[in-house]
Amino acid sequence: MASASQTTAYDAVRPRSWWAQALPVWIGLGGFGLYATYRAFENAYFFAAPYLSPFYSPLIDPQHRYWHFSPALLILGGPLGFRATCYYYRKAYYRAFFLDPAGCAVPERTGNYGGETRFPFILQNLHRYFMYLAAIFLIFLWHDAVQAFFFADGFGVGVGTLVLLVNVVLLTLYSCSCHSLRHLAGGKLDCFSCVNFGGPRHSTWKNLSFLNEHHMLFAWMSLCSVGFADFYVRLVSSGAIKDLRLL
Numbered sequence: 001m002a003s004a005s006q007t008t009a010y011d012a013v014r015p016r017s018w019w020a021q022a023l024p025v026w027i028g029l030g031g032f033g034l035y036a037t038y039r040a041f042e043n044a045y046f047f048a049a050p051y052l053s054p055f056y057s058p059l060i061d062p063q064h065r066y067w068h069f070s071p072a073l074l075i076l077g078g079p080l081g082f083r084a085t086c087y088y089y090r091k092a093y094y095r096a097f098f099l100d101p102a103g104c105a106v107p108e109r110t111g112n113y114g115g116e117t118r119f120p121f122i123l124q125n126l127h128r129y130f131m132y133l134a135a136i137f138l139i140f141l142w143h144d145a146v147q148a149f150f151f152a153d154g155f156g157v158g159v160g161t162l163v164l165l166v167n168v169v170l171l172t173l174y175s176c177s178c179h180s181l182r183h184l185a186g187g188k189l190d191c192f193s194c195v196n197f198g199g200p201r202h203s204t205w206k207n208l209s210f211l212n213e214h215h216m217l218f219a220w221m222s223l224c225s226v227g228f229a230d231f232y233v234r235l236v237s238s239g240a241i242k243d244l245r246l247l
């Protein structure tokens with residue numbers, strides 16, 4: 001238990017430093033949001049054989065036969081919805097952008113705050129369905145990462161291959177550490193031996209729980225990697241840099 005002098009010391013520090021946690025979120029999520037929006041509308045430099053930007057994958061109607069805008073806009077809702085409704089990001093942006101509350105020990109704003117029980121925040125409960133959607137996107141991204149090994153002259157490895165591969169591994173770790181997935185695998189059970197496939201479900205739940213402990217880390221690493229993967233493809237596709245062939 002904290003002593004009276006410790007409590008006084010904490011109270012003196014808390015109100016002044018609440019923004020220290022919010023600052024990286026403002027910069028990270030705000031910066032990513034601006035960049036991703038620009039890239040989604042840019043509708044250019046998303047492919048540099050054999051690399052496809054993750055912002056445009058799966059690539060739908062790039063010839064604009066049926067859709068006259070950027071193909072990224074057709075698919076953006078899936079990954080965006082998954083991230084926006086993520087339990088970790090919710091905590092981060094509620095604190096950093098809504099300031100309600102801004103941090104631990106900072107008072108909530110008074111008003112008719114209804115949490116996630118009313119529109120629009122009740123839509124956050126769609127997270128599980130976005131998780132199913134994200135699993136489909138992962139299949140496409142793994143396909144792109146494998147395709148990145150096949151150049152016009154055959155099998156090879158370029159810097160871009162590694163960039164796309166690392167990105168899809170991090171996105172997979174982020175998805176597999178999802179709270180909803182852990183709940184689905186076994187988090188909702190009180191007794192594993194009382195249900196069908198209790199043994200495999202218990203091992204799956206244990207492994208997912210291990211990943212889940214690092215969900216915040218995977219959330220940030222995968223956010224950086226997906227932005228960087230797109231940026232790399234853009235640089236190569238626009239001719240700003242040449243992809244270095246390693247093998």
Ligand code: FES
Nearest residue numbers: 086087088178179
């Ligand atoms: S809780 Fe973060 S992705 Fe599901």
